[in-house]
Structures are given as C-alpha cells and as structure tokens.
Amino acid sequence: MTRTLPFFPPDLFETDRATLLEIVHDLGTGTGQRFILGEHTARFEQALSGTLDGAAVVTCGSGTSALTLVLAALGIGPGDEVVVPAFGCAPLAATVVSSGATPVFADVRPDTMTLDPELARAAITPRTRALMPAHQFSVMADMPAFEALAARHGLRLIEDSAVAQGAVLDGRPAGTWGDAGVFSFVQVKSFGMPGEGGAVVTRDPDLADTVRMLRNHGQDGRQRFVHHRIGFNSRFDEVMAAFQLRRLPGLAGRLARRARIAEYYTARFAALPGIQPPPAGRDGRCFYVYCLRTDRRDDLAEHLAAQGIGTHVYYPAPLPAQPAFAPYARPGAVWPNADAASRSILALPVYPHLTDAEIEHIADAVCQFAGNRKDIEP
Ligand SMILES: Cc1ncc(COP(=O)(O)O)c(C=O)c1O
Known part of the structure; x- marks a missing residue:
C-alpha cells in the first residue's frame, strides 16, 4: 500500500x-x-x-x-x-x-x-x-x-x-x-x-x-x-x-533526483491524450515543481486526491487579474497565454525523497485518468 x-x-x-x-x-x-x-x-x-x-x-x-x-x-x-x-x-x-x-x-x-x-x-x-x-x-x-x-x-x-x-x-x-x-x-x-x-x-x-x-x-x-x-x-x-x-553538498544529488522523476513522468505522459507535460530536456531546467497542463485540471486533481496524491495549482489567475495588480494593467491589454495557463495547470509531487514505487503510483494514476499506458520503468 x-x-x-x-x-x-x-x-x-x-x-x-x-x-x-x-x-x-x-x-x-x-x-x-x-x-x-x-x-x-x-x-x-x-x-x-x-x-x-x-x-x-x-x-x-x-x-x-x-x-x-x-x-x-x-x-x-x-x-x-x-x-x-x-x-x-x-x-x-x-x-x-x-x-x-x-x-x-x-x-x-x-x-x-x-x-x-x-x-x-x-x-x-x-x-x-x-x-x-x-x-x-x-x-x-x-x-x-x-x-x-x-x-x-x-x-x-x-x-x-x-x-x-x-x-x-x-x-x-x-x-x-x-x-x-x-x-x-x-x-x-x-x-x-x-x-x-x-x-x-x-x-x-x-x-x-x-x-x-x-x-x-x-x-x-x-x-x-x-x-x-x-x-x-x-x-x-x-x-x-x-x-x-551543511546541505549544500547534497543539492546536486537532490536536483538530479528531481530531474529523473520529471523525466520519468514526462516519458509516461508524452503520448497521453489531453495531458501536456512540461518541455522535456535538462538544459535550463530545474524541477522545483512539475507542472503539467490539461483542460480537465480540476477533474484530474480530484482523481489524484481520491488516490491520496496531493497536487497544487500555481497560479489560479494571471497577475493583472488579481485585485491588487489590476489597476496597473494597461487598458485593453490581454494575456491569452497567461489566462490559458491559469485554467489548465496542475503541479504534481516531485520532491527528491519520493521512492520509485511512489512516482510509479503517481504516473499510473495520471495515466489511468487519461485512459492510457503503463509501459515505462521508473
Ligand atoms: C518566481 C518567484 N519569485 C520570487 C519569489 C519570492 O520568494 P520568497 O517567497 O522567498 O519571498 C518566489 C517564491 O515565492 C517565486 O516563485
């Protein structure tokens, strides 16, 4: 379990x-x-x-x-x-x-x-x-x-x-x-x-x-x-x-583990219908969080929560849509990509002490939601 x-x-x-x-x-x-x-x-x-x-x-x-x-x-x-x-x-x-x-x-x-x-x-x-x-x-x-x-x-x-x-x-x-x-x-x-x-x-x-x-x-x-x-x-x-x-010498190892978890998720999600993983690769990457995109964000979050997997929404609204910053938005300006991101983004756990079994469980749950495959080793 x-x-x-x-x-x-x-x-x-x-x-x-x-x-x-x-x-x-x-x-x-x-x-x-x-x-x-x-x-x-x-x-x-x-x-x-x-x-x-x-x-x-x-x-x-x-x-x-x-x-x-x-x-x-x-x-x-x-x-x-x-x-x-x-x-x-x-x-x-x-x-x-x-x-x-x-x-x-x-x-x-x-x-x-x-x-x-x-x-x-x-x-x-x-x-x-x-x-x-x-x-x-x-x-x-x-x-x-x-x-x-x-x-x-x-x-x-x-x-x-x-x-x-x-x-x-x-x-x-x-x-x-x-x-x-x-x-x-x-x-x-x-x-x-x-x-x-x-x-x-x-x-x-x-x-x-x-x-x-x-x-x-x-x-x-x-x-x-x-x-x-x-x-x-x-x-x-x-x-x-x-x-x-004292923790600095371990940082590179923890970052490498995060990157490996992310690579595994991305490989599992690459061909899933309706799920867009973050851009792949290692250059210019640091997996502070792993954010995928899906039009069914809230349903996916609910599906994962039912399996004990926590997720997080960064960020639910573009900055100029926030009451504090709206006064600084230029009249008539639009941010369609920011709007789309705030509607579709969902972050999965990616911390380095997740075990292989745990990341497999998380990926399985996402694949199950999208109705797809389980054919890649962690
Ligand atoms: C992109 C970015 N800039 C600045 C900050 C501010 O950092 P802090 O929370 O340490 O004030 C954060 C984190 O909250 C962040 O994600």
Whole structure:
C-alpha cells in the first residue's frame, strides 16, 4: 500500500533534523551569540559564489526582499516602468509597485509559460528601465533573448531565478544572467530550508556592495549607526546559513533526483491524450515543481486526491487579474497565454525523497485518468 503523498511533504528535512538541532544548540549556547550576518552567513555566501562562477552573493531575508533590494540598488522608482510576466508569483509585480515604479505586464509563451521576449519588446516604452523575466516551475526564461533585448534598449535585466537555483542554461548558471539574479530559500524551493531567506547574485561588485548596505539599513558593515542609504532590514539568519552550508553538498544529488522523476513522468505522459507535460530536456531546467497542463485540471486533481496524491495549482489567475495588480494593467491589454495557463495547470509531487514505487503510483494514476499506458520503468 503506497503512503499518502501530500503535495507539500511534512518530512522534507527529516534526514537533516539532527543537524538542525545540533546547529541550534551550538549557536544558542556558543559564546558569540551572533544570530544574524555572522561567520556562517559569510561562509554560506562564499560557498554559493563557488557554485556560480564566482559571482557575488548577498544573502537576505527572502526572495521577495532580494527583488526589492535589487530594484532599490538599481535606483528604480517613481516614473519608471519594469516589464514583468503576466503569469507568475505576486512578488514579481508587488516588488515593482513597492519600489514606486509601475509593472508592465507582458504575456508568457504558451509552451514554457515564461515571459515572451517578443511581447516584452512590444511593451517597452521610453519610461522602461528594466526587464524582469522569471524562471517558471521547471523552465528557465529565454535569458539569451532577454540579454540581447536589454542591451539593445539600454535596459537593466533582473533575473528572477527564485525557483531555479541549480539550473544551468547554455553552460551558465541561473542567477548569473542579468545585472542581478535572485534566489529564494523558502521551504519548497529547489534549495529550500526550514525558514525564510533569499539571496541576490551579481557580477557587479558595486551593485553587490550597495545591496549589502541596503539589506542592513544602509550601513556599510564597518561603522555602526552610520547610514549611507535608506535601507531595509533584510538580514540573513546564522542558524539557516550553517544549516544550508551543511546541505549544500547534497543539492546536486537532490536536483538530479528531481530531474529523473520529471523525466520519468514526462516519458509516461508524452503520448497521453489531453495531458501536456512540461518541455522535456535538462538544459535550463530545474524541477522545483512539475507542472503539467490539461483542460480537465480540476477533474484530474480530484482523481489524484481520491488516490491520496496531493497536487497544487500555481497560479489560479494571471497577475493583472488579481485585485491588487489590476489597476496597473494597461487598458485593453490581454494575456491569452497567461489566462490559458491559469485554467489548465496542475503541479504534481516531485520532491527528491519520493521512492520509485511512489512516482510509479503517481504516473499510473495520471495515466489511468487519461485512459492510457503503463509501459515505462521508473
Ligand atoms: C518566481 C518567484 N519569485 C520570487 C519569489 C519570492 O520568494 P520568497 O517567497 O522567498 O519571498 C518566489 C517564491 O515565492 C517565486 O516563485
């Protein structure tokens, strides 16, 4: 009998529990009593930099905060426009609004559900300061196209790589494509942890210094209570830094397991009528979630739930259809691909500790729903 498979597994950190408790004990009883921005944070930033071709890494309070810090560091604010995808997570639009700038929504591609470079180009006006594409679910946005577009129009490029830490596109790691990229370490992400946290990644040392100041109330780390800029409280937690340092060596293995599960699902679903798996391949992929598309989304979710399989809908509405962001939608603008995605998308469990029997059970249930085959080994 297969166990119930919730979409958000409660045992994500089960094997690291002893490590976590040991770190809490050591830091809690240590003589330093330093709980933010200490030696563990510095070592964690260095270790991440080593996975990112040496780009600077500045950890901070969350992925949302990382976007906020980048926008502020780039001086983006009132009167400016930032092109964002019409389909995606709320921080894409919210951080732009909070900066005082205006989000300009452009539709996503129908296959990858990432910002369409051609539609982003069409959304550029004399007020546009930056493009902010986001990697989505398992697929990186078309960063070479956005890099070329940003260069052609003299725009900043902010890479929302919150969900894609560990992905590599054309040999270049996610996070290192734009003027700056961001990561989120919230529990469910590819390098999630049991707490809130994020990071800014940049190859620009001056931008890194500015972000470092902004995350700690505009102080430069040398002199306390001298505030060079109006900043934020977006500091990184020492317990989480020490925990992530211990888990970093296992990240590649966990990502590879996610990719293998995804490949198996995609092979099982490729010929199913009415089911569209995400684009196959490994280049520019990171299986933070596995999202398929089907016109019968709610029926499939119900069918899987009846077999103890949890699913999740990312995202039930395009961003400009949300009450908070509708006022920023350009009159007459439409997002047919974002609309279609929000009606048809369904995410399946893809966490690395799923067993082969469990993923087979999940794939069987989807195939059963679509009335099809069971002829591929996990
Ligand atoms: C694409 C994207 N950007 C930004 C964020 C924000 O990250 P956080 O939840 O750490 O604030 C998320 C996750 O929620 C996300 O999925």
